[in-house]
Amino acid sequence: MAFLVRFWGTRGSIPTPGRTTNRYGGNTSCVEVCIDEALFICDGGTGLRELGIDLMKRGSQSIVAHLLFSHMHWDHIQGFPFFVPAYIPSNTFYIYGTSPGDRRFHNLLSGQMRSDYFPVDFSELNADIRAVDLGNADRVIDGVRVRCMEQCHPGTSYAYSFEKGGRKVVYATDNEIDMTLPDAKAVQADLAAPRKIPDDLVAFVRDADLLIVDGQYTDEQYFPKHVGWGHPRATTAVDLAVQAGARQLAIYHHDPMQSDIQIDMKIAACRSRVQAFGSSLFVFAAREGIELRIDQ
Amino acid sequence: MISQTDDDIRLTEETDIPVIPVQPYHRPHVLQQVRGPLSPQLIELNDDTVIVGRSSEAQIRVPSSALSRTHMRIERYQGGYRAIDLDSSNGVYLNQIRINSAVLRDGDTIQLGNAVFIYHEGK
Ligand SMILES: [Zn+2]
Ligand SMILES: [Zn+2]
Numbered sequence: 001m002a003f004l005v006r007f008w009g010t011r012g013s014i015p016t017p018g019r020t021t022n023r024y025g026g027n028t029s030c031v032e033v034c035i036d037e038a039l040f041i042c043d044g045g046t047g048l049r050e051l052g053i054d055l056m057k058r059g060s061q062s063i064v065a066h067l068l069f070s071h072m073h074w075d076h077i078q079g080f081p082f083f084v085p086a087y088i089p090s091n092t093f094y095i096y097g098t099s100p101g102d103r104r105f106h107n108l109l110s111g112q113m114r115s116d117y118f119p120v121d122f123s124e125l126n127a128d129i130r131a132v133d134l135g136n137a138d139r140v141i142d143g144v145r146v147r148c149m150e151q152c153h154p155g156t157s158y159a160y161s162f163e164k165g166g167r168k169v170v171y172a173t174d175n176e177i178d179m180t181l182p183d184a185k186a187v188q189a190d191l192a193a194p195r196k197i198p199d200d201l202v203a204f205v206r207d208a209d210l211l212i213v214d215g216q217y218t219d220e221q222y223f224p225k226h227v228g229w230g231h232p233r234a235t236t237a238v239d240l241a242v243q244a245g246a247r248q249l250a251i252y253h254h255d256p257m258q259s260d261i262q263i264d265m266k267i268a269a270c271r272s273r274v275q276a277f278g279s280s281l282f283v284f285a286a287r288e289g290i291e292l293r294i295d296q
Numbered sequence: 297m298i299s300q301t302d303d304d305i306r307l308t309e310e311t312d313i314p315v316i317p318v319q320p321y322h323r324p325h326v327l328q329q330v331r332g333p334l335s336p337q338l339i340e341l342n343d344d345t346v347i348v349g350r351s352s353e354a355q356i357r358v359p360s361s362a363l364s365r366t367h368m369r370i371e372r373y374q375g376g377y378r379a380i381d382l383d384s385s386n387g388v389y390l391n392q393i394r395i396n397s398a399v400l401r402d403g404d405t406i407q408l409g410n411a412v413f414i415y416h417e418g419k
Contacts, residue, residue, distance in 0.1 A: 004396060023401045282392075289378070289399030290390065 001165045003294040005210060006032040009047020010286040012174075012216050012231065012253035013075050020259035025288025028075035029253060031171055031212060035164050038142035039065040042160060042171040042212075044109075047288065048079030055085050062090040066141055068148075069095075070173050071157035072108040080109055081118050089126040097133035098148050098158050106131035149204045151175035153230040161204060167294050170205050170246075173214040173253045177201070177232040177240060178222065191219055192276065195239040205244035209294050212286060213237045215251035218266050231255075234266050238273045241281050250286040325377055325418040327370075332411030333359050341418075345371045348408060349382075362386055362409025373399055376417060379406060 009027030016026040028045030041051065044067065055063055063085050070076055085091045095106040106129075110122035122129075138147045145163040150156055152175055159172035180198050181187055187195050205211055215234030217226055222233045234251050241249040251270060254263055263285045270283045324342060329335040339356055348356040351365035358367075364384040370377050380397040381388040389407040390398045400406075402417035 023403075284391075284393045290393065290395050291397040292394070293381075293396040296387075296394070 001167075001295050002034065002036055003164065003167050003169075004032075004034040004291055005169055005212075005294060006034070006051075006291045007047075007250075007286050007288055008032060008051040009043075009045045009079070010252055010254060010288055011045075011075075011256060012214070013256050015046050015075075016256045020261075023260040023287065024254060024263050024285055027288055028078065029070070029173060030079060031252075031286075033162050033169060033171070035142075035144050035162060038144050039063070040141075040144070040146070040160075040162060041065050041067045043068075043070055043076040043173070044080040044083065045075050045077070046079045046082075049082040049084075052079075052083040052085050062092065063088075064092045064094075066094045066096065066146075068146070068158075068160050068171075069105045069109075070151075070159070070171075071153060071155060072105060073155075073174065076174075077109060077112055081113055081120065086125045086127045086129065089128075091127040093127055093129045094132045095129065097131065098137060098150075100133055100135055102133050103131040147204070149200070152177070152179050157230075159201075159204060161208070165295065168208045169210045169212070169294055170208045171212045172205070173212070174230055175214050175232065176228070176230050177214075177236045179228070181236070188223060191235070194277065195236055197236075197240045197243050201240060202244045205240060205246060208241075208244065208246040210248045210250060210292065211237075211241050211244070211246040212250045212252050213240065214253040215266070215270070216253050216255045218262075218269065221255065221257075234270050235273050238270045238277075238281070238283060241283070242274065242277050242279045246281060248292075249281055249283045251283065252286040254285070321419070323418040326416040327356070327406075328414045328416060329358075330412050330414055331407075332409070335411070341370065341377060345369055347382075349384075358408065358411045360409055360411060363411065367408050368406075370400075376400060377415070384408070 008030040011026055011028050015028055027047035029043040030045045030047030031042040032051055033040040097103055113122040134148055147161045148158045151159055157174040161170045181195055214231050215237040216231035217233050219233050219235055267285045274281050324340045327339045329337045347354045347366050347369055349365050349367040350363045366382050367384040368388050369380045369382055378399045386409050387394045391405050400415045404415045406413045
């Protein structure tokens with residue numbers, strides 16, 4: 001089995017090109033998950049443009065991909081109009097809704113290509129682009145079990161998990177886990193103490209080989225200024241990963257104000273927390289242009 | 297109010313100095329080996345692909361049983377280089393992350409077995 005994850009965009013909110021963000025990258029959310037012949041694309045932020053260019057270079061006669069969106073905020077869809085494979089007639093793309101008959105994501109994606117926003121209309125995309133759904137949030141697609149779960153974010157967002165051959169990857173971005181903590185006040189009083197994560201989220205992530213999770217803010221950034229903005233502290237993502245028994249944690253959706261050095265410091269704080277818990281979890285910052293093998 | 301003296305006005309004189317054409321400065325991409333057999337050494341990357349491994353056929357040879365014969369390939373990508381694990385036994389670690397492949401950035405640390413390299417971006 002081949003189980004690969006490629007990061008094409010790891011920035012949150014808005015693209016951040018420039019010298020200070022060169023290492024982790026400035027493109028917004030886009031992750032490719034390849035499991036044998038199945039190709040999944042998580043979110044279509046500006047990183048999707050680069051993925052499109054790469055897919056064209058791979059030389060396949062017809063590309064078939066399953067597009068799963070966390071939600072429709074700009075930083076998760078802006079790459080789609082620039083996704084070159086969508087303009088090629090022999091390609092097929094499935095855009096998933098999260099409940100039976102849900103065509104919302106398909107409709108919103110096409111809406112961002114209305115002439116007021118973009119010169120090419122969605123109907124002019126020559127690929128076969130179909131609205132499908134994940135049924136009751138649990139479906140087998142091309143031999144891969146795909147599940148989704150609703151998250152805490154303004155307007156709601158969804159996490160996805162991909163499982164095959166005893167391996168599991170979870171993509172969970174734009175989720176203010178801190179807002180869902182049952183004892184938020186106690187957490188604020190003692191930042192070093194373990195934070196009890198809601199059972200349903202822990203169960204969803206349980207035993208993931210790789211958890212890709214929103215970790216936008218440092219502890220200092222989060223409280224009180226960014227409470228309610230839809231993103232958690234990176235350190236809370238550590239508690240989720242540890243409580244769920246995840247093997248690797250990729251901190252994702254970096255704050256646009258964070259330079260490479262500040263991201264390094266954010267990760268250092270996460271690693272100290274892992275160490276304090278006596279856990280063997282490996283934490284790193286998601287970065288553009290890296291490819292991980294999950295079946296090792 | 298600032299007043300100009302005659303001296304100030306005379307500081308710059310109009311001349312006919314020609315605009316001098318300058319060759320763009322080129323500095324190669326470099327792998328700096330900082331740990332392991334044969335270190336320390338600086339290796340300029342000039343070829344489109346470079347193999348690193350234990351084999352005598354590898355362009356960058358690291359005589360160590362901790363490395364596979366052909367352990368990693370480095371290839372040109374978007375004006376720089378990317379590193380690809382060639383199914384090695386002990387893996388390729390980029391800044392401690394075990395990667396299958398990665399686009400390299402200035403200052404990255406790449407570890408193969410007991411050999412450690414730092415990638416310096418040229419221009
Ligand atoms: Zn976002
Ligand atoms: Zn959002």
